[in-house]
Amino acid sequence: MSEPSDEQAAMQHYLVCGTEDCQKNGQFYCNACHRPLCEQCRDEHVVKNPDTKFHEIVLYRHRKQQLPVEKCKLHPTRNVDIFCKECKIPLCSKCSTMEEHQGHKFDDLEEIYAEKYALQQGEFSKIQKYFLPSAQSLKSYVEEDAIQIRKIMESIRTSMNAEAKSLKNLVDEVTSENIEHTHIMEKSLLEMLKSQETTYDDYIAYLEKMSDEFQEYLSDTNQKLLFSETLKIKTIPETTKPVLPVFTGGKFSKDDISKLLGNVNVPNTEPEKRKIQPMEAESTHMKSTEKQFKQTKEKSDMKQTLSLSSSVTKVKEYSVPGVENAFHVSVDKSGRLWVSDDIGNLVQTDIQGNQLQKIQTSGWEGYHTATQDGDLIYRDRGKKKIYRITPDKKITEFIKTGNGTALGVHSSLINGDILVGMKIDTEAKVTRYSKAGKEIQNIQRDIKGQGLYRYPSYITENINGDICTSDFNKHAVVVVNKSGQHMFSYTGQGSRFFPFGICTDVLGHILVCDGDSNTVHLLDQDGGFLFIILSQQGTTFPRGVCVDDENNLYVGQLFTKIVTMYKYLQ
Template structure:
């Protein structure tokens, strides 16, 4: 593993002022004395007649100190001068020798600092441009492979539909065409696998180059001055596959082969994969730094929290027009969206005052969710549409679910994706959409091909990307990972378990309402039961909907009342 850069080291530790007996934060740096200074010592440094002309900068803008190397001709002197005429490093005494009379000299430390910055910049390019860009191209290949599989499967489905209507005439031709698609798919995937190998090799090469740059940057002598800048090979170019299309034939006894059609790769020039230009890195880096800062802030909060020994009631809301509060969503402004089993969806402020009311087709489902952008998204079962409500109360059609009836919905706090639980003709699935409404994933069956869901009526996402779903008809809490692979199922602690509202917290706990016992169960991230966190003994009559806000408060909606109660169980 490579050593952390100076900038990383500065971020990871508290910089102590270099003045004797001063333990304050050394946020400044004297390039002449080569030591960090606190604000007070910097001011004293400037006032001191002996040091008032020293260059003092912020610590992150400091010059790199020239490594100490003794002069071979004058062993008591350090080499710190560069003779521009002879192009060799010297000590100050060497510069007075006859062979250097009249020559021009440069400060060797200035040259070293420039060289160091240059190599650091090249190292930074690998870390911030070449590696992520190449990894992005590799991801692009994986997406193409997925698209190839989907397209080929779609083509095979179309072919089978035609074959079915003319089975007695076209069995032999259909078999040949299907085999052709498999060969074509294999060929395309082999091509993509070869491209993936190309980028694997290039990533390995970048790793070696990164190690080389790091080795040069960690030199403790002046060898760096005479090393030539290593050239980084350009990112290999690859081509995107030309996607096959299926040309359907016309039914005809005389021309069976033409009737069934054939799969062909269009005679089109492959499109080159787009490689992000270096100039675009600056904007990307700023965005990444902001995300890292937000991630660190969340991580810091997580590390300071733990389960409390007791659950404390914080406050209570009486929500108008929603007798039977079966689902709750808290938006970023801490305002509440609450719905009942009759389709009434209302928004209230912190005092419980009605802000807006919408009539929907929702009943006992978690059919609305607050987004990172401050919007609310809700499903319409009858119209099979998912709507978006903006803070200015504008309602727009967001996603059409086609033949599938959307029941539950959740907006990811990780990346803004939209998770939707759906049903159709006795089947059920969870579909992932991007925050712009593009379908990107369908989860329907486990590793053995068995149906995962029957009626996913409440849904949420955990901090590790797990998708957690309360299934009304299976009486089960079903959890899959972000790739859709089944992780575990939870069926309660008693003979009967009717899961309803579900949410997760900043520590990865899963909280689920059990209608059978009118309790709220607390599970760990791997589905292990920890405790009954709320029960009728604590004043919860019929818990149905739960959610967490940004302050780690738990909101509980109850059946048989319009009350939403807020609890604190993390400390």
């Protein structure tokens, strides 16, 4: 066998071909032989070998599950591999020749097992991809409603206190006015009585004077009294008694006060049922899953889709001016690169590697991302802000991160949302913002309340909406679905794993740089490790990765300014 090329050596396989002495990528699978096959061995299997040309060859991920080995109780040297349809029991081939099974019809037990396995896998997938996320989403809605109820009730209590305070102020005001009025009434009445007192003082003085005159007349010894006029006494002045004020208490009840202050009640309307997303799309996916074991070689060959190539091909290299290294890479829809180093230099180049613009910011994580519209989103850790750069080089402030420190940033190619890894003191989370910069979701804990992240430094989104986060401090790639439900965590293939740059491709693969082995790992959509797509022989110290619209893989390196473009899909 000839020696592999440099590009082939750079691709170290995890799923190797099952043909003896063949070490190529076993991306196909023979359902009859139950072994993986590379592309070359697949062709030899069904074209050149007459004994196996009718074997069913499918993609590895569509393989039929092999029947578990179980020995026949009657014939211990035989495996149970057929099913008697009349007796409804599993048998070995020798049992089928026995007299009690004469004339019976039999099914291939492996076919039944594969079908049942696909059905159970489908049900399991429903739980993981529909029921559990939907229930978790509904639970989050309940929690949001509880928060809203608390806010509403607190607002109502504040309003009630304000209403009561307002009424109390009015009561105090009216009471104060009434009391002031009593003082005025009291003064007026006392002044009237004082006037009457003066009248009587004057009258008493008059009487005393008259009394003296009478005494004078009565004491004379002459006959003056006989010739004087009789003195007349003035009548006593009349006065009136004051009409005493009377207090009439207000007539009110508790109900009257309730009417004044208002009340709280729940409208007599029918509660609205929470919306549960239909499972139509998921059902379609499940039906497809249930039929995967029936896919034939002809259908697989006719299917015009991309697949993993048996080798990685280097297309070209860029030497990026203005940066110390290529720590993170983004590519926009025009094919222009944005490259940043670990000291805050952010540079845009054209497809020839010429510098178009340069920005000075701060940080070393995956802090910039190209959008659907051709803009670039980047964050400045020192200023605690996220900015947008339009194709005409206009820079505008986009989001303020407040107390949090923004780390990784990613723009969704599905809906344009912005995903931001955040670190706040000892807590970490991924926050989703709308295209307009409005905060709409926080992903922080799993279903058990445990923190999902420690340092979410690089973020990407898969074709199914899963959010894939490279967490350096947690030594893991943490994947949640679009509702924030934890799906899986990938912790590498060795004793240590230091994830850096991360991206996904059109087939749903997850590609992540490992700073310990200085390789790029390729995972399937569900977190299953496939193989090392780039080893140290291909690219030295890979740190940043991204995939463009033409399915080219860009890899940035730690100790050089080089960004290398590869082809790994065919």
